[in-house]
Amino acid sequence: MIRYDHVSVPSSTARAQDPRMDFTPSPRSVEYVDRVRRFVAEHVQPVEARYWSEVRAANPDGNWRAWTIHPLVEELKAKARKEGLWNLFMPDPQLGAGLSTLEYAPVAEETGKSFLAPEVFNCSAPDTGNMEVLWRYGSDEQKQRWLRPLLDGEIRSVFCMTEPDVASSDATNMQATAILDGDEVVLNGKKWWSSGIGDPRAKIAIFMARTPDAGADRHHQHSMVLVPLDTPGVEVKRMLPVYGAYDAPHGHGEVHFTNVRVPRANVIAGLGMGFEIAQGRLGPGRIHHCMRCIGAAERALELMITRGASRTAFGKPLINLGGNRERVAEARIAIDQARLLTLYAAWKLDQVGALGAMTEISAIKVVAPNVLQKVVDDAIQIHGGAGMSDDTPLTGFFAQARSLRLADGPDEVHKGVIARIELMKRGVSR
Amino acid sequence: MIRYDHVSVPSSTARAQDPRMDFTPSPRSVEYVDRVRRFVAEHVQPVEARYWSEVRAANPDGNWRAWTIHPLVEELKAKARKEGLWNLFMPDPQLGAGLSTLEYAPVAEETGKSFLAPEVFNCSAPDTGNMEVLWRYGSDEQKQRWLRPLLDGEIRSVFCMTEPDVASSDATNMQATAILDGDEVVLNGKKWWSSGIGDPRAKIAIFMARTPDAGADRHHQHSMVLVPLDTPGVEVKRMLPVYGAYDAPHGHGEVHFTNVRVPRANVIAGLGMGFEIAQGRLGPGRIHHCMRCIGAAERALELMITRGASRTAFGKPLINLGGNRERVAEARIAIDQARLLTLYAAWKLDQVGALGAMTEISAIKVVAPNVLQKVVDDAIQIHGGAGMSDDTPLTGFFAQARSLRLADGPDEVHKGVIARIELMKRGVSR
Amino acid sequence: MIRYDHVSVPSSTARAQDPRMDFTPSPRSVEYVDRVRRFVAEHVQPVEARYWSEVRAANPDGNWRAWTIHPLVEELKAKARKEGLWNLFMPDPQLGAGLSTLEYAPVAEETGKSFLAPEVFNCSAPDTGNMEVLWRYGSDEQKQRWLRPLLDGEIRSVFCMTEPDVASSDATNMQATAILDGDEVVLNGKKWWSSGIGDPRAKIAIFMARTPDAGADRHHQHSMVLVPLDTPGVEVKRMLPVYGAYDAPHGHGEVHFTNVRVPRANVIAGLGMGFEIAQGRLGPGRIHHCMRCIGAAERALELMITRGASRTAFGKPLINLGGNRERVAEARIAIDQARLLTLYAAWKLDQVGALGAMTEISAIKVVAPNVLQKVVDDAIQIHGGAGMSDDTPLTGFFAQARSLRLADGPDEVHKGVIARIELMKRGVSR
Amino acid sequence: MIRYDHVSVPSSTARAQDPRMDFTPSPRSVEYVDRVRRFVAEHVQPVEARYWSEVRAANPDGNWRAWTIHPLVEELKAKARKEGLWNLFMPDPQLGAGLSTLEYAPVAEETGKSFLAPEVFNCSAPDTGNMEVLWRYGSDEQKQRWLRPLLDGEIRSVFCMTEPDVASSDATNMQATAILDGDEVVLNGKKWWSSGIGDPRAKIAIFMARTPDAGADRHHQHSMVLVPLDTPGVEVKRMLPVYGAYDAPHGHGEVHFTNVRVPRANVIAGLGMGFEIAQGRLGPGRIHHCMRCIGAAERALELMITRGASRTAFGKPLINLGGNRERVAEARIAIDQARLLTLYAAWKLDQVGALGAMTEISAIKVVAPNVLQKVVDDAIQIHGGAGMSDDTPLTGFFAQARSLRLADGPDEVHKGVIARIELMKRGVSR
Numbered sequence A, B, C, D: 001m002i003r004y005d006h007v008s009v010p011s012s013t014a015r016a017q018d019p020r021m022d023f024t025p026s027p028r029s030v031e032y033v034d035r036v037r038r039f040v041a042e043h044v045q046p047v048e049a050r051y052w053s054e055v056r057a058a059n060p061d062g063n064w065r066a067w068t069i070h071p072l073v074e075e076l077k078a079k080a081r082k083e084g085l086w087n088l089f090m091p092d093p094q095l096g097a098g099l100s101t102l103e104y105a106p107v108a109e110e111t112g113k114s115f116l117a118p119e120v121f122n123c124s125a126p127d128t129g130n131m132e133v134l135w136r137y138g139s140d141e142q143k144q145r146w147l148r149p150l151l152d153g154e155i156r157s158v159f160c161m162t163e164p165d166v167a168s169s170d171a172t173n174m175q176a177t178a179i180l181d182g183d184e185v186v187l188n189g190k191k192w193w194s195s196g197i198g199d200p201r202a203k204i205a206i207f208m209a210r211t212p213d214a215g216a217d218r219h220h221q222h223s224m225v226l227v228p229l230d231t232p233g234v235e236v237k238r239m240l241p242v243y244g245a246y247d248a249p250h251g252h253g254e255v256h257f258t259n260v261r262v263p264r265a266n267v268i269a270g271l272g273m274g275f276e277i278a279q280g281r282l283g284p285g286r287i288h289h290c291m292r293c294i295g296a297a298e299r300a301l302e303l304m305i306t307r308g309a310s311r312t313a314f315g316k317p318l319i320n321l322g323g324n325r326e327r328v329a330e331a332r333i334a335i336d337q338a339r340l341l342t343l344y345a346a347w348k349l350d351q352v353g354a355l356g357a358m359t360e361i362s363a364i365k366v367v368a369p370n371v372l373q374k375v376v377d378d379a380i381q382i383h384g385g386a387g388m389s390d391d392t393p394l395t396g397f398f399a400q401a402r403s404l405r406l407a408d409g410p411d412e413v414h415k416g417v418i419a420r421i422e423l424m425k426r427g428v429s430r
Helices: A027-058 A071-082 A099-109 A127-137 A140-151 A273-311 A324-356 A358-383 A393-405 A411-425 B025-059 B072-081 B101-111 B127-137 B140-151 B274-308 B324-356 B358-385 B394-404 B411-425 C027-058 C069-083 C103-110 C125-136 C140-151 C274-310 C324-356 C358-383 C395-403 C413-426 D026-060 D072-084 D099-111 D127-137 D140-151 D274-310 D326-355 D358-383 D394-404 D413-427
Strands: A156-160 A177-179 A184-195 A202-210 A222-228 A234-240 A251-263 B156-162 B175-179 B184-195 B203-211 B223-226 B234-240 B250-261 C155-158 C177-180 C184-195 C202-210 C221-229 C235-240 C252-263 D156-160 D177-181 D184-195 D202-210 D221-228 D232-242 D250-264
Touching: A027 A071, A027 A099, A027 A140, A099 A324, A099 B411, A127 A140, A127 A156, A140 A156, A140 C069, A184 A222, A202 A251, A202 A273, A222 A251, A222 A273, A222 C103, A222 D232, A234 D413, A251 C202, A273 A358, A273 A393, A273 D413, A324 A358, A324 D326, A324 D358, A324 D413, A358 A393, A358 A411, A358 D326, A411 B101, A411 D274, A411 D326, B025 B072, B025 B101, B101 B274, B101 B324, B127 B140, B127 B156, B127 B203, B127 B274, B127 D394, B140 B156, B156 B250, B175 C155, B184 B203, B184 B223, B203 B274, B203 B324, B203 C184, B203 D202, B274 B324, B274 B358, B274 B394, B274 C155, B274 C413, B324 B358, B324 C413, B324 D221, B358 B394, B358 B411, B394 C358, B394 D250, B411 C274, B411 C324, C027 C069, C027 C103, C103 C274, C103 C324, C125 C140, C125 C155, C125 C274, C155 C252, C177 D326, C184 C221, C184 D326, C202 C274, C221 C252, C221 C274, C274 C395, C274 D177, C324 C358, C324 D326, C358 C413, D026 D072, D026 D099, D099 D184, D099 D274, D099 D326, D127 D140, D127 D274, D140 D156, D184 D202, D184 D221, D202 D250, D202 D274, D221 D250, D274 D326, D274 D358, D274 D394, D326 D358, D358 D413
Parallel strands: A156 A202, B156 B203, C155 C202, D156 D202
Antiparallel strands: A156 A184, A177 A184, A177 A202, A184 A251, A202 A222, A234 A251, B156 B184, B175 B184, B175 B203, B184 B250, B203 B223, B234 B250, C155 C184, C177 C184, C177 C202, C184 C252, C202 C221, C235 C252, D156 D184, D177 D184, D177 D202, D184 D250, D202 D221, D232 D250
């Protein structure tokens, strides 16, 4: 969801190195990176293969309503929490690690190297974004009831914004409604790509909808409302595969809301505040997504080299055939550039907020998933058939990259934002 | 599987338009194209969505051993056969349509527009290739026992070449063995990406293996052997997903052969003839694959435009935003070029055989799947989340394109063949 | 110059192989190709290096007003004419070879392999287009006075359409005027990229301008007028370099027309007919340009391989380092596809005219120069510093490719045409 | 020139954010950037057009032996020096600004925005590299005689390394020799792409050659020798155009050295030290080149937007047609990434030296010129014909980008270095 008219333009028309730029990592960021990296290498990556094969055996596709969580996950969560590697994303030092966006970014990269890792550290989407919303905008009661168990990793949550019947990249297209009726709010609408809906531990959704009479201007006509998933009228229609089955069932689903009634107290920050909350929610979340992509790309590159060096054809290791080494170099170049730009965006977000860092946030939102998609494609190619199966994490990384090119604003919309700012910097208003 | 040392080089060193080039479609090719196109539009595409949803409901993933075939498929097959749209790929006019490769190519394009269509016309891989092998090289007995029911669409077949433990693009890496022991041949080895293995109607496999003492030279040390799937020692270990679940279970699996014994009469064309058969098998099959990719790309482009024109964001149809129309044009340009090159390759294959058309066959093998992958990626992007789900055929087309970039020789190997020929044409031998 | 509203759409909405497609080369086309190829190899390429070094010595840049033509050119022209390799582009068998567009296309490819060749066969732009205009639309007097000496290679000509002060890809932007005043037409306007203006043998220009009161509709408000270059008021302001000096001085210049008066009889086909003539002029000319690009790309590929095989670094021939062989293969694939599409466009142009072949003509106009630009870039890279100098024809080919991406409609405009037709085929009107 | 076997590999095998990363600009760097930017905008860019037209009028091509320097250059140099914007590249605070590589990098970006600017600040290649060599390795006498007047901007210098007859990217191919003969050194060999040779103010060359018996190992068999250009036996054979005439005559030439005799005292740092000097020379120079590319890309983007917003076609500003705004966004993204990576490389170079920063230096050497080439290509496309002429700085920027993809190691060699390091990090030695 993009708010074009909030685009802010730096007062200087000349483009030059930001003199205040300083994204040197802090000592505690370095320390967390180190500890998370070791935890992932020692405890998570070794059990990945076992996890997936057992999960697949236990949860045949289509049967997501009976989905069970593998005990490994809860074991690893307990271990991570005990070691203090818990809620690292949370900027509030009382509730989590208290790291800035910039400090957390390289930690997120490390968690991106394994599919399992983000959840193990209680740092996985959509919970992170939802927790941040509750922390920033929630009432005390909302925090007590929902934020607390989320921080404790006891429940999981869902975010319901995208709709099946309209182009959701334009927020003004939204059709779902949240209408005040006495002390209750009545919710109606169809949502899909509602992330996290398939998880049996998911108990609460944040539902975004239009409240037409809420505000004077068009940026105050949306609301965010907390909806317990067992409220009458909430119906999960189906789970959505992402390039096959990979994303299910933790993943995304289609949910219909029909005359769902919740107390007015479930509205977050008041009716009409949805747009503002959404803007704030998206900045750090995009940084996290992008850094996880970079971590995944590092792992894919590692797999590409390892495989390419261990198999032989036509008398040479695969990695030395044709343009394969050039592809290794191109991956290294692309990854390093994407990382630096994401760290810069994180720093700028910390300094001037999401609106002041729009160019950079939109830029990394385009760059990081595309870099991952390309590196994964090359890595798969070197793996041959194995690359397409689920014997490696590569197809999972592909699904992650490909879906992120659409989620939180498609590539094209972000390019539109960047271009608009460039033109405005030079006095071109349209 | 590529045989580098068979590369033949045109005697003329100058590269110019082949003066004999003539790939004008024949009247009967045009007529078949027309009839197949109408059949697909009227009978196949309208039931696609129903087919998939019912198949998914009936066959939860992981349960491929109990897989059942949807009755629609057999109904459509009967209807197609009744209309004379049956075995169109088969060059022998007694057994099929008797079309040349060039004549069949545009028919294959039409079948590529729907996932269901190739099987409906009894023109789907790997049966087509296997039938061609039996037709060209099979004994009368082999033809009677296996070719006949395949031509009748009563059974299906499997092709077992690729191996999990080596880089199979280099045939000399092959580890499976077929050793003569009296009147029997003893088969051992692990195969994967064995296409068609998941189909409950599959009864017979062609197993390729090394027969070390078969021939004097290294191109006569491989054999192809017919193995009924119920032979003791044949074990399907698992089905392999392609980017998730899409390909299963008709699709590909891992099959182990342990001391499998079949009569010597099951060897096709004699021990040591495997390499030669493989070469002949690959030419027409690649043309078919590529033309189906082109048909799929046409359908993806159609979906991209239809969706892009029907949804609106920021006040415009999606198709008019950003570079979307440029992407439509680029798709048209790429598709038209790929089609012409594939038709040219088909014509050349008919004229001078697969070895004389190596540049062209390798070229289309690189071009067609990559064009499809790009067009599908753009089409998915315009569809938003819907594009990634299985609400459209797009992710299926993606899996088709992506796997074909590896199957029958990865892109890089085909580029190596083309480069080698270019250099040889200019007297550069290494 | 593009006329969007003339876009014609095939009646069939389905896209499939055109059943009438037949672009088999005719025997006389094959024969001409063969003779031209030999002539270029034996007589033109061997003198290229000498020609350039002597031309550079004799004509220091900036001194184009004193430009002299190297005697080699006239010698080669005489030789070619004597051998009957003259005016091969001219469809009228009385005036030239009488080849169809399709028949001439592969001949144009051969001429594209040397910078000198097109002029040697009296087949170089802009004369070819100008001669075609005079042949199709000229009065007997115009033909006698200007077409005859052009056909004889005695004079050269200029085409003046593009203007420096407006985006000339949109013809409605044109500012130059041709106003009737009694028996005379008064011409005013600034033109640039007027091709051929620097040649001392150039005697006549075709000047395109607006005649606002000429016609009822907006497609009859432009005129083409013959202007002898010695007419008072015609002033060549300067020659324009194309990426440095390569194009000058045969090349392009800026010409101002100030109250230039010519007899009304100099108007071609009547006032207001300029648009229609322009449309007809562009079809075959684009085919010729594209086929010359393909010939140039073949030569660049040849140079790339020859150089890459003859120089060594790090213990290997350059051609075997990194991704170089992949680039050879990609060049072969791209060239072969571009050639087939251009031949198909030529055939379609012959069959249904330029408007019916708009997709194909726009497609090749995008494809061929971009293929050449890419192949040349790769070839230069393998040549190292030598590639950037004028020791090889490569930078000349680069200038040819790069300027053609703008001339006769920039890439983006042609993509717009193709997209518009695609959308119309599916009933999307805007 | 690349020295593969000096590749150093970080001890950590895991790739993660360098914890010591800190490339925050220092206050004095920020101040210099600001002053240089204003100087360029106020004094240099306004006279660019006048400079070029007068230079072209005064110095027709081919006449480089009589080349005269435009008085503007010396005037601007005097002004810049007076303002203290002089020798900013020089790390020695006694001799120049005393900036670190990282501090100077953003200053170099500003100078890259105009062709004239680097020389105005006495910061242009090859003088900067030559001065650095003399400063680091020169004897007192060498410094007095050559470094002093170079620092004062009184003379200019030449660097002679590349040879016409071998692939010079592999230093072991070098054929030129420097042989001790008593108190003299005798030089023989052919060099080309000798930068700066066309400048009438050039008085001294650094000549690199093999001294076969100099050292025990193969990295001590090259020498660098100072050769006054008026020494007998030094002959400039010709100037070399870069894509036409752009680079001449300040630019590059072919120089032959035939039995050239200079005193042994002219050897820099002793016979056999050439390799080591060359390595040190290349690091900072590559940073400077890349930052100038980034500055040039910023200017090209500025021109693209300004032009695209000021011209109209088909009813819209060009910038809003087709994919043009996407291209603006892609340029912004690419430029910002290239800048960050170059600054990171500069910082690392300062911290650990060129060998420790090989991945990063090779990476920017690939990235920066390619980014510039792409942005310039897009900017030219929007300018139409004007873009290809010399009415804008765009073709000059193109020549800069294109030649830098070959100079100081071609793209492919740098990718080879990066791949080698990646593989070594994972224990793959070949």
